[in-house]
């Protein structure tokens with residue numbers, strides 16, 4: 349537990365303590381005397397208490413914002429050094445706790461604090477990031493050349509938070525189809541109402557919709573007819589249009605034809621693992637044969653295909669994970685995304701932590717990265733979540749030129765995203781002012797249907 353007077357600092361230090369997997373108590377007292385700051389730490393674990401004190405100066409000529417972020421960085425580094433010494437352990441991401449390591453590096457480059465060719469060295473020196481992870485960030489930055497900072501280029505996200513069944517590690521608000529099937533048609537009608545307003549906003553603001561992403565959930569739980577009704581409304585001439593099919597058992601020829609006929613260019617088929625025993629254990633009904641059939645159908649229609657996998661699934665050892673990655677390579681999809689399992693409050697797994705084995709997790713993630721890179725894939729986006737095993741990360745890989753621009757835009761927060769549907773978040777980016785504003789729609793399907801008119805009014809106001 350971390351005890352300190354400042355809430356924002358407490359949350360960040362607590363994340364670091366969680367990544368160390370340590371149940372120590374650390375108290376921090378910060379004393380300010382002009383530009384001079386003294387941090388006093390009291391570390392207590394079992395019967396041992398140790399005291400640490402650091403004094404540093406913050407340049408008075410910096411802006412308040414810059415002073416605040418520098419101060420936070422210094423305190424986090426001190427905290428990391430204490431934990432590392434006390435627990436005799438280092439973390440792959442050092443003192444970095446944020447969701448977007450590449451965004452941090454890009455900001456530092458744009459603020460003139462870092463040169464791009466020195467990113468890997470400086471992340472190691474200033475944030476204790478391991479050499480491998482620092483080089484991963486540098487590589488990803490190189491593979492994100494498609495970023496265009498232009499306030500008129502926007503991405504559209506449509507949320508279908510419905511799934512056939514619930515995976516045991518899931519903490520999303522996604523509902524099981526059986527429980528909401530009577531609401532699906534009303535949900536689609538509400539979505540279409542919001543999309544029509546978005547069309548007016550796009551026209552008025554002279555926005556160009558660069559990419560479209562229909563995610564969830566599992567959008568292909570919708571019937572072919574329902575999908576067609578929705579997609580006919582989303583008729584922006586975007587260059588990239590993704591539908592996250594997710595579960596192979598929801599993919600049919602008819603649905604893929606509907607996607608193709610409505611301009612979809614990319615789909616995601618997410619096996620998560622090729623071990624069927626694990627699939628049963630995590631609450632997914634799909635069979636490997638269904639993944640293969642769905643993939644064949646997708647290739648026959650010329651879709652760009654992504655496949656998601658998770659390292660650290662309950663009961664999986666290194667050997668099983670390696671087999672999954674090797675099978676994925678035989679299929680050779682355009683994109684492969686490797687997630688590290690995240691133990692989230694609200695998931696079934698969170699209450700059954702004994703199922704989780706963290707032992708080989710770093711080896712799994714390293715194996716996936718080195719094997720994919722050896723076989724021609726390159727990393728192109730990355731994000732971290734709270735409570736990921738061993739503080740690791742999720743990385744998207746591409747081969748040839750098939751990066752998913754939406755994934756980059758949304759992770760790097762370089763473009764405005766218009767979010768439609770229950771629990772969708774819109775982000776309006778003001779590139780020149782280097783700031784963004786967020787707006788969230790209501791969370792649950794039922795509330796979204798009931799409050800669609802007020803949701804639309806709020807959306808109009810947000811994009812005014």
Ligand code: SF4
Nearest residue numbers: 511514515518522565
């Ligand atoms: S498919 Fe995704 S959204 Fe649906 S239950 Fe599983 S983890 Fe949650």
